[in-house]
Amino acid sequence: MATKKRLELKLPISIPLRHHILMPMPLPLPPQENLKNSIKGLCDLEKVGVLGHGSQGSVYKVLHRRSSSYFALKVVRLDCDPSSTRQIMREVEIAKKINSPSIVKCEGVFEQGGNINFVLEYMDGGSLANLLKHKRRMTESCIAKIARQVLEGLKYLHSERIVHRDIKPSNLLIDRSSGVVKIADFGVSGIVSQSMDVSCNSYVGTCAYMSPERFDPDTYRGSCNGYEGDLWSLGLAMLECYLGHFPFLPPAQEPDWVTLMCAICFGDPPLVPPTASKEFQSFIKCCLQKNPRSRWTASELLHHPFLNPVLV
Missing domain, CATH: 1.10.510.10 (Transferase(Phosphotransferase) domain 1)
Structure with missing residues (x-):
C-alpha cells in the first residue's frame, strides 16, 4: 500500500506589530515630572503680578497651576506695521532656536487675541x-x-x-x-x-x-x-x-x-x-x-x- 505523503503545514508566526507596521510609531511620553511642568497653553497660567511695561507690551509674573512654578509672561502686541511684525517674528524664531544655560529660557510661544505671548524662565532677582x-x-x-x-x-x-x-x-x-x-x-x-x-x-x-x-x-x-x-x-x-x-x-x-x-x-x-x-x-x-x-x-x-x- 502506498503511504500517504504527510503535509507540512506551518502556522503563521506571530510577528510583533512594530516589525511590519508602515507608519512611524509615536514617540514615548516624557517622564511624569516633565509632563507635569509642561505648559500646554495660556489657560495653564495665572497672572499674579506685573514685572514691567514697554512700548510694545508688558511682562507679568505668572503661576503655572499644575506645577506651582513661577514664570514670566511677555505679552507683545501685534500691529499693522510690517517692520514691527517682522521684528516680533524674528524674536519668535530666535526664542525657539536658542538653548543655553546663560540665556533666559523660553518655555513656549502662544498667539492669542492679536498678541504674541512668550512664556519665559522667571528670574526672581530682577535685573x-x-x-x-x-x-x-x-x-x-x-x-x-x-x-x-x-x-x-x-x-x-x-x-x-x-x-x-x-x-x-x-x-x-x-x-x-x-x-x-x-x-x-x-x-x-x-x-x-x-x-x-x-x-x-x-x-x-x-x-x-x-x-x-x-x-x-x-x-x-x-x-x-x-x-x-x-x-x-x-x-x-x-x-x-x-x-x-x-x-x-x-x-x-x-x-x-x-x-x-x-x-x-x-x-x-x-x-x-x-x-x-x-x-x-x-x-x-x-x-x-x-x-x-x-x-x-x-x-x-x-x-x-x-x-x-x-x-x-
Missing part, C-alpha cells in the same frame, strides 16, 4: 539695572563673575550667528538664590545672514549702549559684522557697575540722543579710574575699542586675565 539702583557700585570680583556669565551667553549666541544688539543692565537678569546672571530680551536681535543685514546698518536697541559703528555705519562700513557691537555694550555695562553711573555722563545726568551720539562717535571711549586694577582697566579697554576690528571677541575675552586671575 542688573535694579541692583545698581540699590547697590550703586560693585566690586571687581562681582563684576568678573557677571562678565564671565554674559560672555558665555554671547559666545553661544555668536556661534549660532545671532547678534543680540541690546546688551544693557536691564536685559541682564539675576537668580537671587544662585547669583546666576542670564541674558534676556531678544526683541531687537537678529540672525546674521549672508547679506549681513543685521550687522552695522541697523539702528535698533538702546542708543546709550550702542557702539560707534551702530551710530555711524557709513564710517565703519565693511569693518564690522555686528557681533562686535555686543562686546562694546558689555564693556559699557561692566564699567557702569564699577562707576555706579553711566560711563559717558556725570552722575545723575539724563542722557539725550545728541549728547550720546557726539560722545560715542566723536569722543574718546570712557576711561576706567586709576583706582581699578590693571586687569580690569585692560578688560574694559579691550571691549571699548572704537574700531570694531580691534575689539576682542567673546571667546577671547573669556581668556582675559581679569576673568582668569593668576593665584600666587
Whole structure:
C-alpha cells in the first residue's frame, strides 16, 4: 500500500506589530515630572503680578497651576506695521532656536487675541539695572563673575550667528538664590545672514549702549559684522557697575540722543579710574575699542586675565 505523503503545514508566526507596521510609531511620553511642568497653553497660567511695561507690551509674573512654578509672561502686541511684525517674528524664531544655560529660557510661544505671548524662565532677582539702583557700585570680583556669565551667553549666541544688539543692565537678569546672571530680551536681535543685514546698518536697541559703528555705519562700513557691537555694550555695562553711573555722563545726568551720539562717535571711549586694577582697566579697554576690528571677541575675552586671575 502506498503511504500517504504527510503535509507540512506551518502556522503563521506571530510577528510583533512594530516589525511590519508602515507608519512611524509615536514617540514615548516624557517622564511624569516633565509632563507635569509642561505648559500646554495660556489657560495653564495665572497672572499674579506685573514685572514691567514697554512700548510694545508688558511682562507679568505668572503661576503655572499644575506645577506651582513661577514664570514670566511677555505679552507683545501685534500691529499693522510690517517692520514691527517682522521684528516680533524674528524674536519668535530666535526664542525657539536658542538653548543655553546663560540665556533666559523660553518655555513656549502662544498667539492669542492679536498678541504674541512668550512664556519665559522667571528670574526672581530682577535685573542688573535694579541692583545698581540699590547697590550703586560693585566690586571687581562681582563684576568678573557677571562678565564671565554674559560672555558665555554671547559666545553661544555668536556661534549660532545671532547678534543680540541690546546688551544693557536691564536685559541682564539675576537668580537671587544662585547669583546666576542670564541674558534676556531678544526683541531687537537678529540672525546674521549672508547679506549681513543685521550687522552695522541697523539702528535698533538702546542708543546709550550702542557702539560707534551702530551710530555711524557709513564710517565703519565693511569693518564690522555686528557681533562686535555686543562686546562694546558689555564693556559699557561692566564699567557702569564699577562707576555706579553711566560711563559717558556725570552722575545723575539724563542722557539725550545728541549728547550720546557726539560722545560715542566723536569722543574718546570712557576711561576706567586709576583706582581699578590693571586687569580690569585692560578688560574694559579691550571691549571699548572704537574700531570694531580691534575689539576682542567673546571667546577671547573669556581668556582675559581679569576673568582668569593668576593665584600666587
